Amino acid sequence: MDMVADLGSNRLYRAPGESSHQQPQRWFNTADITVSHQSNLLKQLNQQRRQELFCDCSVLVEGQLFRAHRNVLFASSGYFRMLLSQGPDGLSESVNATFDVFSPETFTVILDFIYSGQLDLSSHNVIEVMSAASYLQMNNVINYCKNFIKSSLDISVKDEDNDRCLSLSETCSFTSGAGEETSEQQQQGPSSVSPPPALWTRDNSRSQSGFIGKDPDPEASASALTNPNSPANELNTEAEDLQDPHDPLYTLPERRRGKGGTKRRAPNSTRSNHHEDLDMQEARTQKAEKAEELYATLPQIVGVIGHFNKDSNPIMRFKCPFCTHTVKRKADLKRHLRCHTGERPYPCQACNKRFTRLEHLRSHFETIHQARKLVCRKCKCQVTEETGHVVCEGTRRYRMCTACIQEVGCDNIPMDSLDGPNEEPALLLGVDGEEEGDTKRTWMVTDDDDLAEDSGADLIIQQVDDSDDDLQ
DNA sequence: CTGGGGAAGGGGCCC
DNA sequence: AGGGCCCCTTCCCCA
Numbered sequence: 001m002d003m004v005a006d007l008g009s010n011r012l013y014r015a016p017g018e019s020s021h022q023q024p025q026r027w028f029n030t031a032d033i034t035v036s037h038q039s040n041l042l043k044q045l046n047q048q049r050r051q052e053l054f055c056d057c058s059v060l061v062e063g064q065l066f067r068a069h070r071n072v073l074f075a076s077s078g079y080f081r082m083l084l085s086q087g088p089d090g091l092s093e094s095v096n097a098t099f100d101v102f103s104p105e106t107f108t109v110i111l112d113f114i115y116s117g118q119l120d121l122s123s124h125n126v127i128e129v130m131s132a133a134s135y136l137q138m139n140n141v142i143n144y145c146k147n148f149i150k151s152s153l154d155i156s157v158k159d160e161d162n163d164r165c166l167s168l169s170e171t172c173s174f175t176s177g178a179g180e181e182t183s184e185q186q187q188q189g190p191s192s193v194s195p196p197p198a199l200w201t202r203d204n205s206r207s208q209s210g211f212i213g214k215d216p217d218p219e220a221s222a223s224a225l226t227n228p229n230s231p232a233n234e235l236n237t238e239a240e241d242l243q244d245p246h247d248p249l250y251t252l253p254e255r256r257r258g259k260g261g262t263k264r265r266a267p268n269s270t271r272s273n274h275h276e277d278l279d280m281q282e283a284r285t286q287k288a289e290k291a292e293e294l295y296a297t298l299p300q301i302v303g304v305i306g307h308f309n310k311d312s313n314p315i316m317r318f319k320c321p322f323c324t325h326t327v328k329r330k331a332d333l334k335r336h337l338r339c340h341t342g343e344r345p346y347p348c349q350a351c352n353k354r355f356t357r358l359e360h361l362r363s364h365f366e367t368i369h370q371a372r373k374l375v376c377r378k379c380k381c382q383v384t385e386e387t388g389h390v391v392c393e394g395t396r397r398y399r400m401c402t403a404c405i406q407e408v409g410c411d412n413i414p415m416d417s418l419d420g421p422n423e424e425p426a427l428l429l430g431v432d433g434e435e436e437g438d439t440k441r442t443w444m445v446t447d448d449d450d451l452a453e454d455s456g457a458d459l460i461i462q463q464v465d466d467s468d469d470d471l472q
Numbered sequence: 473c474t475g476g477g478g479a480a481g482g483g484g485c486c487c
Numbered sequence: 488a489g490g491g492c493c494c495c496t497t498c499c500c501c502a
Binding site: 329330334358359362 | 488489490491492
Binding site for chain 1: 477478479480481482483484485
């Protein structure tokens with residue numbers, strides 16, 4: 001029986017020339033051979049790279065030249081798969097690639113990983129490495145970076161487990177086989193890989209950033225966005241994976257939960273969950289601190305994107321580590337990052353809904369809880385402060401004209417809380433966070449003067465300190 | 473099924 | 488740098 005060593009499986013094989021009838025049999029474990037062989041092969045390739053032997057690919061990163069083997073790059077990176085498969089079929093020709101969206105130091109980390117399986121991550125480079133990996137479409141590296149960040153943000157680990165936790169201040173090294181990709185990606189081949197855009201454009205950003213944070217609806221998305229290997233899709237998944245869906249602070253936006261998802265959050269079950277609430281608050285606080293820690297690394301993810309003004313001076317832009325979006329100002333990037341981190345620092349005192357921006361909270365509050373719109377909800381006619389009666393439905397307030405009020409009839413509007421027209425919406429909220437649309441609604445019709453009187457004082461701006469918003 | 477409207481989310485940019 | 492405004496897009500609900 002001829003012997004064929006299956007290096008891809010972990011099985012026992014007979015030595016060549018031995019049949020099952022021959023005794024004694026000598027068995028050896030091919031897994032050991034596989035590991036040894038891969039390790040030796042990788043070492044050889046790495047040695048060749050360092051000696052620039054048989055290197056047929058030149059990569060220029062911000063002026064610094066890297067030499068590598070095209071087949072190694074091809075096997076390790078979706079970007080290089082695309083790049084190398086698009087070029088002329090002449091295998092003898094040298095291939096050049098130029099990058100200016102990440103630093104040579106970052107590419108060194110990437111290249112070292114490709115050739116050694118060792119990924120040297122630290123709090124100082126994880127964002128940029130992840131960004132570069134996303135650009136180069138290296139899912140395994142992204143996953144390691146994701147795990148690194150996730151470990152750093154993991155607040156569920158109790159104190160006794162702290163020793164096992166990765167800290168942002170630590171430097172760690174992830175090990176994996178170089179060129180490790182999912183079998184799915186391998187099967188899809190280079191033709192299915194979309195290269196990242198060389199330069200960011202407004203339209204491109206619009207579409208991609210618009211996609212991120214929304215449901216990745218394959219029907220509605222453009223073809224490039226439906227590509228599971230496209231940077232936007234990949235990073236969208238990665239960014240969402242970073243979030244703990246059970247974390248109240250990191251609650252995904254409603255629309256990210258899918259079309260079939262309910263829009264209203266289930267109210268807290270009972271007050272017996274008080275301890276859980278406290279734990280959640282503590283977790284939220286810690287996570288917010290970690291997010292701040294992550295934000296502190298922002299200066300390191302600044303990149304000069306390939307834009308130049310009319311004076312040929314480079315325009316500095318801030319690149320999002322989770323997607324291809326770039327912004328002019330760091331503050332805008334910080335604001336943008338909230339759509340990836342899920343951070344919602346502005347809770348509504350009336351309905352506990354949380355917002356990423358103060359202006360969104362204010363708009364929500366004025367629209368939903370203060371009936372600022374001078375439009376009759378029923379007939380859509382314009383009303384004034386005088387003619388528009390304010391109807392309270394739970395924590396929701398809206399205006400109706402006199403005619404519609406009479407048409408509906410006050411008898412049809414439960415008015416069981418008329419003794420408190422000046423109550424702030426926040427005070428109308430049950431202790432368990434009664435939401436709009438609750439079956440036990442509180443309806444009120446108030447004079448507009450009452451609203452005008454208390455309007456402006458209802459909204460209590462509270463940036464998240466997570467101290468008491470869940471307890472109200 | 474479709475279109476309109478409301479609400480929310482996000483980007484650009486001015487102050 | 489933060490706040491705020493404007494605008495656009497997306498999603499959901501409803502007729």
